[in-house]
Amino acid sequence: MNAVPTAVLPRPTPLYRWLVLLFASLAMFGNYYVYDALNPVVDLLRNPDVGLGLSYQQIGMLSTAYTVAALLVLLASGYVIDRFGARRAIVAFAALCVVAAAVSASAQNFPTLMAGRFMLGLGAEPLIVAITAVLAKWFKGKELGFAFGINLSIARLGSASADWSPSFAEPLYSNWHDPLWLATGIMAAGVGAALLYFFMEKRAEGRFDLGEAGETDRLELRGMFRFSPSYWYIVALCVVFYSAVFPFRSFAIDYFQQAHGLSREAAGILSSLLPVAAIIATPLFGLWVDRVGRRSLFMAVGSLVMLPLFLAVTYLPPGPTINVVIPLIGSGEMPLTLLVAMLLFGGVFSLVPAVMWPSVAYIVEARRLGAAYALMTFCQQIGWTAVPLVVGYLNDRFQAGPQNPDGYAASMWVYTTLGALGLFFAWRLWVAERGPGGHGLETVTTRSSG
DSSP: OOOOOGSSOOOOHHHHHOOOHHHHHHHHHHHHHHHHHTTGGHHHHHHHTSSOOOOOHHHHHHHHHHHHHHHHHHTTTHHHHHOHHHHHHHEEEEEEEHHHHHHHHHSSSSHHHHHHHHHHHHHHHHHHHHHHHHHHHHHHTSSSHHHHHHHHHHHHHHHHHHHHHHHHHGGGGGGSHHHHHHHHHHHHHHHHHHHHHHHHHHHHHHTTTOOOOOOOOOOTTTGGGGHHHHHHHHHHHHHHHHHHHHHHHHHHHHHHHHHOOOOOHHHHHHHHHHHHHHHHHHHHHHHHHHHHHHHHHHHHHHHHHTTTHHHHHHHHHHOOOEEEETHHHHHHHEEHHHHHHHHHHHHHHHHHHHHHHHHHHHOGGGGGHHHHHHHHHHHHHHHHHHHHHHHHHHHHHTTTTTTTTGGGHHHHHHHHHHHHHHHHHHHHHHHHHHSOOOOOOOTTTTTEEE
């Protein structure tokens, strides 16, 4: 039987494409859940009676192990995906994430736990790249932006679910192993979703015109110095912004428990406000900025709002206690000051990325955009590698804990310093974009572009 020429094959039906999106996004959900599953058990890991008796610096090393692996694999993942195909890569990297999660959950000592987090970095970051390639293949010219937004929202729901797990999986938190085994099970379900995608694409071959996936973004250090100052201001803002946000999230649940006396459930709900806000507000901010422009100004405003938040949770009076209820998840009591600060932080976590990442496309020519994003991600990971070690060292150095909550102040000043640097770089970007060499970040809108 003669094969049907590709030119006359129909495009995939909308239902088929949205099922592809669902299965790929569920794999991302598991990926994000596994990464953040460590956050609610920090205090258990530090407890020598039920955990491993880890120091804060060792907790920071667990985050660094992940990012070091991510830096290493970022150099090669694009080539691997192009060579073997995104369909196979998703299953392989998702399976590696399950193995990494199981190694972490079964660990009986710190080196094994480190190995599990390092393996997770080797699998999780390429999985994200592979899923990006899949979405570009299936949705190119068909609601690609919306598909990426849905994918990221489902992924961030994985982060929020990890924060909520002390509420919906409370019986598991008598030890630190069981919550990580739950994360392993969730990632195993993510592998199932990846396999379903694998078979869906295999079945679609010969039935639908799938087109060609664009070349996977790769890190290219050649020519990096030819990027404009505006690009490097955005990269610098990216580095300091994420170096503050993600390390803070790694320690946040433990910090809220130890420094402010919150229950594990309340601390998890409070920490979850960042990814939940991002799920809701990031696409809204994106639409708004597309309409009004002023992108560098919005980045500066977001950085300015973030600047005092870490000091607010450290030094301001706690205020009255508020009971926050999340339907079907649980509830927790928390001070009003912490609640307001985290709500504002969630707004910043939504606004700055919604403006920052798309702004690169206005500054860098299309043929170099993949390299620009890869280089930006590489620099981001370098900053993200160093800060957890510094924060962990300072918490140990100043003997931070429930008996000495002031010991956490030094690490909060680290985050504040990063916020101040972010404000400086955003201001420099704003000045550059208002000058004669601007790229239209302040002026281009959906209206002006037709």
